[in-house]
Amino acid sequence: MPSISRRGFLGGTAAATLSTFALSSAVFAKESDIKWDETYNVVVIGAGGAGLAAAVTAKEAGAKKVVVIEKMAFPGGNTIRAGGGINAAIKADYEKAGITDSPELHAKQTLAAGDGRGDPKLVNQLTAKAPESVQWLKDHGVKFQDNIYQIYGGLYKRARNPIGPRGGAYIKALVENCKKLDIPIMLNTQVLEVVREKQLSGKVLGVKVKQKDGKVLYIRATNAVVAAGGGFAASDRLSALHDPRMEKLGTTNHPGATGDLLIDLIDIGADTRGLDYIQCIPGNVKGETHAPNLFTHVDRFIFVNLDGKRFINEDARRDVLRDAMLDQPEAIAWTIVDADGFEEQKNSKGPENEAARKAGTLYIGDSIEDLAKKTNIPVEELKKSFEQYNTAVDTKKDPMGRAPTVLVNKLAKAPFYAGRVTMQRHHTMGGVVINEKAQVIDRHGNVIPGLYAAGEVTGGIHGTNRVGGNAMADIFTYGRIAGENAAKNPI
Numbered sequence: 001m002p003s004i005s006r007r008g009f010l011g012g013t014a015a016a017t018l019s020t021f022a023l024s025s026a027v028f029a030k031e032s033d034i035k036w037d038e039t040y041n042v043v044v045i046g047a048g049g050a051g052l053a054a055a056v057t058a059k060e061a062g063a064k065k066v067v068v069i070e071k072m073a074f075p076g077g078n079t080i081r082a083g084g085g086i087n088a089a090i091k092a093d094y095e096k097a098g099i100t101d102s103p104e105l106h107a108k109q110t111l112a113a114g115d116g117r118g119d120p121k122l123v124n125q126l127t128a129k130a131p132e133s134v135q136w137l138k139d140h141g142v143k144f145q146d147n148i149y150q151i152y153g154g155l156y157k158r159a160r161n162p163i164g165p166r167g168g169a170y171i172k173a174l175v176e177n178c179k180k181l182d183i184p185i186m187l188n189t190q191v192l193e194v195v196r197e198k199q200l201s202g203k204v205l206g207v208k209v210k211q212k213d214g215k216v217l218y219i220r221a222t223n224a225v226v227a228a229g230g231g232f233a234a235s236d237r238l239s240a241l242h243d244p245r246m247e248k249l250g251t252t253n254h255p256g257a258t259g260d261l262l263i264d265l266i267d268i269g270a271d272t273r274g275l276d277y278i279q280c281i282p283g284n285v286k287g288e289t290h291a292p293n294l295f296t297h298v299d300r301f302i303f304v305n306l307d308g309k310r311f312i313n314e315d316a317r318r319d320v321l322r323d324a325m326l327d328q329p330e331a332i333a334w335t336i337v338d339a340d341g342f343e344e345q346k347n348s349k350g351p352e353n354e355a356a357r358k359a360g361t362l363y364i365g366d367s368i369e370d371l372a373k374k375t376n377i378p379v380e381e382l383k384k385s386f387e388q389y390n391t392a393v394d395t396k397k398d399p400m401g402r403a404p405t406v407l408v409n410k411l412a413k414a415p416f417y418a419g420r421v422t423m424q425r426h427h428t429m430g431g432v433v434i435n436e437k438a439q440v441i442d443r444h445g446n447v448i449p450g451l452y453a454a455g456e457v458t459g460g461i462h463g464t465n466r467v468g469g470n471a472m473a474d475i476f477t478y479g480r481i482a483g484e485n486a487a488k489n490p491i
């Protein structure tokens, strides 16, 4: 077998850099060389939202045998951790909210928020099909709250939350569907390699996996493999490759979000897009656990820095908010809501905030003065910030530049709640390149036969900056597309 330096044939700079992590194990499989231990029509890698949606759709589209392979001890990935806010321009919902919207406006805003780096074809399909994805979730047992809201970094009132345990509500419903449809989920089983006829050519044949007890299996996919392994924001090393600031930050992600599947895909020739773009959101300050989440509903909260001063319009893009907070003293800010704001976020953030209260990271003040005393924020500055914001709500003009649509609720009703946060790595916008059928594209622009991908492992949708609430729309839309096409893929 020939020995090839992978670095030599990697295309883009990002791919070349990432590939240096994966030079050790070369696989040059031939179908005849491998003794397959198990055979399925469709093999899905990753039991997060994208993978489970793909598996259920593949089975419903006629694939007889479908399996989901998951390296962690339980399904869910980052999806189970998510707040669950999902964007979709659904007529009944935006008319009820008294606003105008459309999939076209959603696409336009998504492309603009990613500085035009998203692929317009993928983005247009995403926003056109996002309403169907919400309906598909309802048809598969997910119940939603009636109201829509502007989620943090969402830039428009377009998100809705499931009823129940946030992102867990999606996972619970989809796992139940897998059970009903007889789709096994192999837990504690890590995909080590995606096996292709030749390393950089031919169709994808299946996967090599390692189970918890160290047993290695080869699993054949007669139709296709769907790669849905999520992002890499839990990897300090991969995250810091292009943005050194990232190394010092913590992460909101589950421990399995390490990007190993992304590297496996690069190893068999997959092209990548946008690996430099790493999104952050507020989370724990170093040394603390259980930061409260008071920032989900943009029309309800303000940021102030340790000096008590507002420093940014809170409805800005997530990358703008990240950079603004990292520029503040100690890179720390306070998030503040009043009693009504706290109440409104209860459905999605109730358990998180209760945990914060118990951990002593949720500060509660009966008045602005009391809050200042408990948080050690200079009282006069804090009062000025409240006054500045409340006046902006009255006049619909905010010196910090917040839009009138999110200048609707004053911080008026005591008690006031505050939580100290810094930025944490949250989402990786980059990943493998796919086309509109969710087929993975190689570094020469060709389809890799028998390989589909969906969710955070893909790149080229969110551009430089993902809009809040668009990941859920993405994973369920492209998960469904990948599953349907994988089921129909010629053998």
Ligand SMILES: Cc1cc2nc3c(=O)[nH]c(=O)nc-3n(C[C@H](O)[C@H](O)[C@H](O)COP(=O)(O)OP(=O)(O)OC[C@H]3O[C@@H](n4cnc5c(N)ncnc54)[C@H](O)[C@@H]3O)c2cc1C
Pocket: 045, 046, 047, 048, 049, 050, 051, 069, 070, 071, 072, 075, 076, 077, 078, 079, 080, 081, 082, 083, 084, 085, 086, 087, 167, 189, 190, 191, 192, 228, 229, 230, 231, 252, 253, 254, 256, 257, 260, 261, 426, 427, 454, 455, 456, 457, 468, 469, 470, 471, 472, 473, 475
């Ligand atoms: C705290 C938090 C809150 C969020 N809130 C929101 C929100 O409200 N709205 C929104 O739109 N987005 C939100 N996001 C982003 C969103 O949750 C993710 O982008 C999305 O869930 C990714 O889904 P996925 O299916 O692609 O990956 P995941 O859900 O992460 O699933 C990938 C799965 O693949 C498994 N895996 C990886 N590699 C392998 C391998 N080699 N072998 C086997 N298995 C493997 C992983 O263990 C994981 O279970 C949030 C993210 C976090 C962390």
